[in-house]
Amino acid sequence: MLATVTATLLGGFLTTLKLFALTLLFSLPLGLVISFGSMSRHAILRLPVRFIIWVVRGTPLMLQLLVIYYGPGIIFGNPFWNGLGEGRFIAALVSFVINYSCYFSEIYRGGIQSIDIGQYEAGQVLGLSRSQVFFRVILLQVVKRIVPPISNEIITLVKDTSLARVIAVYEIIWEGQSFIKGAGIIWPLFYTGVFYLVFSGLLTLLFGYIEKKLGYFE
Amino acid sequence: MQILEVRSLKKSFDNTEVLSDISFTLDEGQTLSIIGSSGSGKTTLLRCLNFLEFADSGLILLRGQKFFDANDAADRSDKAVREKTRHFGLVFQSFNLFPQYTALENVCLAPKLHLEKGSKEEERAIEEEGRILLDQMGLSDRMDHYPHQLSGGQKQRVSIARAMAMHPDILCFDEPTSALDPELTGEVLRVIKGLAAKNTTMIIVTHEMSFARDVSDEIIFMDNGVIVEKGPAKDVIDSPRNERTRQFLENYSRNA
Ligand SMILES: Nc1ncnc2c1ncn2[C@@H]1O[C@H](COP(=O)(O)OP(=O)(O)O)[C@@H](O)[C@H]1O
Numbered sequence: 001m002l003a004t005v006t007a008t009l010l011g012g013f014l015t016t017l018k019l020f021a022l023t024l025l026f027s028l029p030l031g032l033v034i035s036f037g038s039m040s041r042h043a044i045l046r047l048p049v050r051f052i053i054w055v056v057r058g059t060p061l062m063l064q065l066l067v068i069y070y071g072p073g074i075i076f077g078n079p080f081w082n083g084l085g086e087g088r089f090i091a092a093l094v095s096f097v098i099n100y101s102c103y104f105s106e107i108y109r110g111g112i113q114s115i116d117i118g119q120y121e122a123g124q125v126l127g128l129s130r131s132q133v134f135f136r137v138i139l140l141q142v143v144k145r146i147v148p149p150i151s152n153e154i155i156t157l158v159k160d161t162s163l164a165r166v167i168a169v170y171e172i173i174w175e176g177q178s179f180i181k182g183a184g185i186i187w188p189l190f191y192t193g194v195f196y197l198v199f200s201g202l203l204t205l206l207f208g209y210i211e212k213k214l215g216y217f218e
Numbered sequence: 219m220q221i222l223e224v225r226s227l228k229k230s231f232d233n234t235e236v237l238s239d240i241s242f243t244l245d246e247g248q249t250l251s252i253i254g255s256s257g258s259g260k261t262t263l264l265r266c267l268n269f270l271e272f273a274d275s276g277l278i279l280l281r282g283q284k285f286f287d288a289n290d291a292a293d294r295s296d297k298a299v300r301e302k303t304r305h306f307g308l309v310f311q312s313f314n315l316f317p318q319y320t321a322l323e324n325v326c327l328a329p330k331l332h333l334e335k336g337s338k339e340e341e342r343a344i345e346e347e348g349r350i351l352l353d354q355m356g357l358s359d360r361m362d363h364y365p366h367q368l369s370g371g372q373k374q375r376v377s378i379a380r381a382m383a384m385h386p387d388i389l390c391f392d393e394p395t396s397a398l399d400p401e402l403t404g405e406v407l408r409v410i411k412g413l414a415a416k417n418t419t420m421i422i423v424t425h426e427m428s429f430a431r432d433v434s435d436e437i438i439f440m441d442n443g444v445i446v447e448k449g450p451a452k453d454v455i456d457s458p459r460n461e462r463t464r465q466f467l468e469n470y471s472r473n474a
């Protein structure tokens with residue numbers, strides 16, 4: 001039994017991992033683009049971007065999943081996402097990327113804006129170009145400041161992936177729950193918890209290591 | 219020989235005139251100090267010379283040649299500014315050292331980035347010079363320290379070395395000791411005196427009157443965006459001609 005459960009849960013966990021990794025792959029860079037938009041000098045860009053961030057951060061991810069999964073089908077005719085093969089997974093991925101890009105963008109913005117203007121001025125007075133100032137002076141200081149909040153957000157993402165089940169993406173909890181109906185046993189659910197704990201534990205170690213690496217300056 | 223001439227420099231921030239018609243000259247190898255109460259426009263003047271702000275009107279001449287014309291848009295392009303800014307160095311009140319680099323790396327970063335190709339020999343030469351500069355600042359045992367491991371006085375000396383490493387024609391200081399604990403100002407002032415003794419051309423904004431008197435060839439007293447008085451250092455401090463200068467110095471010695 002243990003072997004069957006483990007195999008089934010591993011299958012679900014693979015989906016969880018895929019959703020997790022692809023969300024990060026797209027939302028970490030997209031968040032930076034959005035943060036530049038939210039800091040733009042031009043109100044015509046800044047205000048809409050800030051509005052979108054406000055909507056995305058102010059509504060539940062669960063709601064966004066449902067709207068993004070069912071919305072296009074109702075507007076453009078069914079079936080919208082299923083036409084893409086792994087439709088439900090992609091709908092979930094799109095929702096997660098939008099949601100997490102907005103959260104990351106706010107962290108980036110906070111990090112960039114927290115850097116003292118004197119750092120830019122010192123670089124400029126030494127004759128450095130704008131990009132030299134950003135890449136050689138500012139960037140690492142921003143990275144150092146945003147590692148803790150980004151880590152928090154990433155650990156939250158590990159657990160948030162379970163929300164994908166509302167649109168029937170067979171992630172690990174979905175698989176664990178199937179044993180309640182099928183075999184009348186509940187312990188596989190606890191077993192899924194172990195997967196989460198181990199995975200977030202490993203991530204915590206990784207982020208701790210990065211923070212320590214960046215601890216050589218203040 | 220005259221190295222700098224500032225002609226009718228004006229600068230306003232939202233309709234408030236902060237510099238009104240600033241003109242002065244500076245000879246090569248000389249030290250000019252600028253004194254005046256807070257808000258009189260001293261920092262703004264240094265920032266205009268270093269192109270952190272653009273003057274609204276006026277001219278800056280370097281060695282008799284037109285260097286910056288506030289009315290010429292071409293002088294404000296990023297590229298033009300990058301070129302011009304290298305003739306001036308600026309030491310900030312708050313140091314603004316780069317925290318992720320050691321003292322030596324702070325000093326060498328900009329010279330290295332200015333290398334065309336950057337061969338190993340050139341980089342080594344820059345590091346060698348960086349060491350010499352830090353040594354002159356009395357920091358030979360602090361080269362590999364990060365800014366957070368240094369005292370305020372040490373940080374300011376690193377930032378002076380960092381500015382020197384670009385070989386500016388004119389080195390500007392904006393209240394270099396104002397952010398320091400009183401017991402640390404001496405080491406920084408001594409270093410600046412050392413530079414003056416080697417005929418470094420300098421413009422120093424300071425509230426240290428006796429230091430200004432000792433180190434400067436000439437002193438400017440600014441008030442409300444105008445130069446009220448300019449003259450030989452000892453004359454301005456010991457026997458100011460202008461009533462406002464006298465009042466400022468009196469207030470100053472009463473509070474000091
Ligand atoms: N960026 C700015 N925007 C608006 N006002 C400014 C700015 N910078 C300086 N000022 C104003 O200009 C005046 C002169 O400031 P400053 O040059 O810093 O004087 P000082 O260095 O002599 O104390 C002050 O009244 C200050 O408030």
Ligand SMILES: [Mg+2]
Pocket residue numbers: 260261262
């Ligand atoms: Mg000032």
